Amino acid sequence: MTGNTxxxxxxxxxxxxxxxxxxxxxxxxxxAAGVSLATASRxxxxxxxxxxxxxxxxxxxxxxxxxxxxxLSAQAVARGSTMTVALVVADITDPYFSSIAAGVVAEAxxxxxxxxxxxxxxxxxxxxxxxxxxxxxxxxxxxxxGSRREGDPSQAALKSELEDYERAxxxxxxxxxxxxxxxxxxxxxxxxxxxxxxxxxxxGYRRFSVLTGNRELKTAADRLDGFTxxxxxxxxxxxxxxxxxxxxxxxxxxxxxxxxxxxxxxxDEAVFAVNDVMAVGALxxxxxxxxxxxxxxxxxxxxxxxxxxxxxxxxxxxxVPLVEVGRTAxxxxxxxxxxxxxxxxxxxxxxxxxxxSTPRRP
Amino acid sequence: MTGNTxxxxxxxxxxxxxxxxxxxxxxxxxxAAGVSLATASRxxxxxxxxxxxxxxxxxxxxxxxxxxxxxLSAQAVARGSTMTVALVVADITDPYFSSIAAGVVAEAxxxxxxxxxxxxxxxxxxxxxxxxxxxxxxxxxxxxxGSRREGDPSQAALKSELEDYERAxxxxxxxxxxxxxxxxxxxxxxxxxxxxxxxxxxxGYRRFSVLTGNRELKTAADRLDGFTxxxxxxxxxxxxxxxxxxxxxxxxxxxxxxxxxxxxxxxDEAVFAVNDVMAVGALxxxxxxxxxxxxxxxxxxxxxxxxxxxxxxxxxxxxVPLVEVGRTAxxxxxxxxxxxxxxxxxxxxxxxxxxxSTPRRP
DNA sequence: CTGTTAGCGCTTTCAG
DNA sequence: CTGAAAGCGCTAACAG
Numbered sequence: 001m002t003g004n005t006x007x008x009x010x011x012x013x014x015x016x017x018x019x020x021x022x023x024x025x026x027x028x029x030x031x032a033a034g035v036s037l038a039t040a041s042r043x044x045x046x047x048x049x050x051x052x053x054x055x056x057x058x059x060x061x062x063x064x065x066x067x068x069x070x071x072l073s074a075q076a077v078a079r080g081s082t083m084t085v086a087l088v089v090a091d092i093t094d095p096y097f098s099s100i101a102a103g104v105v106a107e108a109x110x111x112x113x114x115x116x117x118x119x120x121x122x123x124x125x126x127x128x129x130x131x132x133x134x135x136x137x138x139x140x141x142x143x144x145x146g147s148r149r150e151g152d153p154s155q156a157a158l159k160s161e162l163e164d165y166e167r168a169x170x171x172x173x174x175x176x177x178x179x180x181x182x183x184x185x186x187x188x189x190x191x192x193x194x195x196x197x198x199x200x201x202x203x204g205y206r207r208f209s210v211l212t213g214n215r216e217l218k219t220a221a222d223r224l225d226g227f228t229x230x231x232x233x234x235x236x237x238x239x240x241x242x243x244x245x246x247x248x249x250x251x252x253x254x255x256x257x258x259x260x261x262x263x264x265x266x267x268d269e270a271v272f273a274v275n276d277v278m279a280v281g282a283l284x285x286x287x288x289x290x291x292x293x294x295x296x297x298x299x300x301x302x303x304x305x306x307x308x309x310x311x312x313x314x315x316x317x318x319x320v321p322l323v324e325v326g327r328t329a330x331x332x333x334x335x336x337x338x339x340x341x342x343x344x345x346x347x348x349x350x351x352x353x354x355x356x357s358t359p360r361r362p
Numbered sequence: 363m364t365g366n367t368x369x370x371x372x373x374x375x376x377x378x379x380x381x382x383x384x385x386x387x388x389x390x391x392x393x394a395a396g397v398s399l400a401t402a403s404r405x406x407x408x409x410x411x412x413x414x415x416x417x418x419x420x421x422x423x424x425x426x427x428x429x430x431x432x433x434l435s436a437q438a439v440a441r442g443s444t445m446t447v448a449l450v451v452a453d454i455t456d457p458y459f460s461s462i463a464a465g466v467v468a469e470a471x472x473x474x475x476x477x478x479x480x481x482x483x484x485x486x487x488x489x490x491x492x493x494x495x496x497x498x499x500x501x502x503x504x505x506x507x508g509s510r511r512e513g514d515p516s517q518a519a520l521k522s523e524l525e526d527y528e529r530a531x532x533x534x535x536x537x538x539x540x541x542x543x544x545x546x547x548x549x550x551x552x553x554x555x556x557x558x559x560x561x562x563x564x565x566g567y568r569r570f571s572v573l574t575g576n577r578e579l580k581t582a583a584d585r586l587d588g589f590t591x592x593x594x595x596x597x598x599x600x601x602x603x604x605x606x607x608x609x610x611x612x613x614x615x616x617x618x619x620x621x622x623x624x625x626x627x628x629x630d631e632a633v634f635a636v637n638d639v640m641a642v643g644a645l646x647x648x649x650x651x652x653x654x655x656x657x658x659x660x661x662x663x664x665x666x667x668x669x670x671x672x673x674x675x676x677x678x679x680x681x682v683p684l685v686e687v688g689r690t691a692x693x694x695x696x697x698x699x700x701x702x703x704x705x706x707x708x709x710x711x712x713x714x715x716x717x718x719s720t721p722r723r724p
Numbered sequence: 725c726t727g728t729t730a731g732c733g734c735t736t737t738c739a740g
Numbered sequence: 741c742t743g744a745a746a747g748c749g750c751t752a753a754c755a756g
Contacts, residue, residue: 387750388751399749399750403751432749433749435748437749437750439749440751441750441752
């Protein structure tokens with residue numbers, strides 16, 4: 001092949017001296033420093049062995065001069081373990097998950113760990129598949145941030161997959177309910193929702209509806225249960241017809257609220273959406289129906305994602321320190337104590353934040 | 363080394379109570395299938411060489427039985443290249459970046475690529491440091507999604523670092539302006555802003571202010587320029603005092619709008635925030651000042667992040683297909699054509715979306 | 725088509 | 741303390 005490109009006269013400069021140069025290897029460094037491979041390795045990594053200071057600085061010098069950067073894959077092969085943390089979320093664009101991801105990334109950063117990311121798109125078959133292919137990475141940690149589903153057929157397979165992984169030395173952390181028997185960052189969904197219910201009652205509401213995401217989602221179920229429990233303490237019941245199931249997403253909230261509106265809303269009613277993105281969708285549905293959220297129908301959510309402070313009315317919700325949850329997940333993974341002890345650690349606390357979407361009733 | 367230990371019926375792994383079982387290796391599979399390492403490798407990976415069907419299925423069988431999963435690190439070392447895409451963003455919780463990330467992850471998924479993620483927190487020193495440590499990963503692709511800064515001292519260092527990386531066979535893709543000489547997903551900031559200006563004029567606005575993020579940010583500068591150019595075409599100028607610099611974030615928008623309010627806003631005024639998160643902050647600032655966004659002061663943004671459809675009033679903005687931008691970035695990286703040709707590809711188109719925050723003026 | 729055998733870059737015994 | 745050498749798991753020439 002002569003390299004005749006039909007591109008025309010002004011063909012771009014081919015390999016204009018830009019010969020493909022591979023990065024320096026440890027061997028290059030060792031040679032440049034005049035020491036053995038072993039000594040170079042020992043000087044550059046944090047080996048427990050000590051190296052003569054003179055040699056050591058020679059090596060460091062050579063490494064800097066050659067712009068050496070250790071090949072992590074090679075280290076992984078030699079050491080038999082990686083520095084990788086695999087994070088599996090449902091949907092990266094969802095603020096709930098992106099906040100958690102930010103926490104994981106921030107924490108990883110401090111431990112020189114690398115974070116890889118995958119998205120299940122809320123499909124548990126896909127989640128299982130992702131976890132399976134993750135094995136190839138041999139990550140040190142797998143963090144599963146999507147929530148578990150009740151009676152999910154792939155759950156058992158997932159569990160056994162994760163157990164195999166732990167048996168091989170990996171660490172699993174779930175962000176959800178402590179369900180599958182792994183380390184877990186538990187979020188106190190039930191008592192948070194319960195506290196919210198109490199707050200709403202205190203604010204003067206007596207009639208309630210709930211937009212519950214897919215009820216099979218444990219998180220959704222726990223929040224619903226907590227909420228109804230909280231109301232029961234005040235002697236209030238939610239009518240069965242006022243609990244709407246829809247998707248655990250913004251659009252699910254929108255549609256759920258539409259259904260509620262169609263069935264007729266009362267002016268003294270408060271609607272609890274089991275997460276903020278749903279609540280935000282609900283606000284839009286109200287508005288699109290010509291109603292004024294807050295004044296006509298109160299709305300509350302759960303999570304306290306950043307945007308709820310910028311919607312109008314600002315949203316009453318239950319605050320979950322999501323970034324911190326992400327950090328905690330990774331810390332938990334790295335903890336050396338016994339898994340069982342760790343996962344039973346107290347759930348992260350939540351707190352009710354009352355804003356404008358649930359004005360005090362006269 | 364002969365090591366031909368009597369194979370015998372050394373059945374599958376009977377490590378029933380094994381404390382810590384390491385994953386099966388290719389050698390295990392080869393032995394179990396009664397073939398050589400090479401044959402096992404050839405059957406399991408998509409090698410160009412063909413393998414006798416009988417052998418092949420024996421290997422596949424054994425692999426399945428042993429639950430074999432190739433060690434990606436080892437493959438990387440042997441092949442001399444990884445399947446990793448490194449994505450560097452400013453802030454994962456920012457919808458702009460999380461949407462792009464979602465696109466990158468989705469696209470990577472189709473190519474069996476692994477995405478690693480790092481956050482610069484909008485600090486370009488940190489960005490440089492991240493890119494430096496990224497080298498250890500030997501990623502196949504590095505995607506930089508933060509935007510470049512004018513006259514940034516670390517820019518030169520970053521450029522040379524990235525050039526070294528490309529020289530070693532890596533691929534760099536920037537999401538921004540085509541500035542550093544790498545493949546770039548360009549967003550048509552100037553003409554988008556220009557079109558927005560035209561739309562606002564058409565809606566009846568004659569007086570304008572701009573909340574421009576850090577002006578050194580090329581993206582911010584381009585959007586500002588495009589906007590003023592668009593206005594000039596209609597014979598309108600923005601008073602110097604009505605261009606406010608603040609952070610390129612939600613809080614920056616909030617503070618910028620406060621400054622504008624303090625200086626006095628006119629009822630026939632439209633405020634252009636150079637991105638949606640700033641615009642959303644601006645809406646809140648207006649509300650906190652007792653003004654009604656839309657009615658009292660019009661506001662428009664840029665990006666069309668998901669939340670702007672749920673704020674009130676819904677936000678007029680310039681739509682950028684962010685998820686698609688992420689996908690495009692990765693596709694561009696993998697493209698085999700010449701880099702120069704690729705990066706000059708036409709910028710992704712933007713379009714004005716008029717919503718309620720800029721009502722038509724009487 | 726199959727098996728043997730060198731590596732890939734790095735770590736870690738194991739002798740000196 | 742240092743260096744030679746044996747791997748780590750996998751791929752890719754290179755011979756049969």
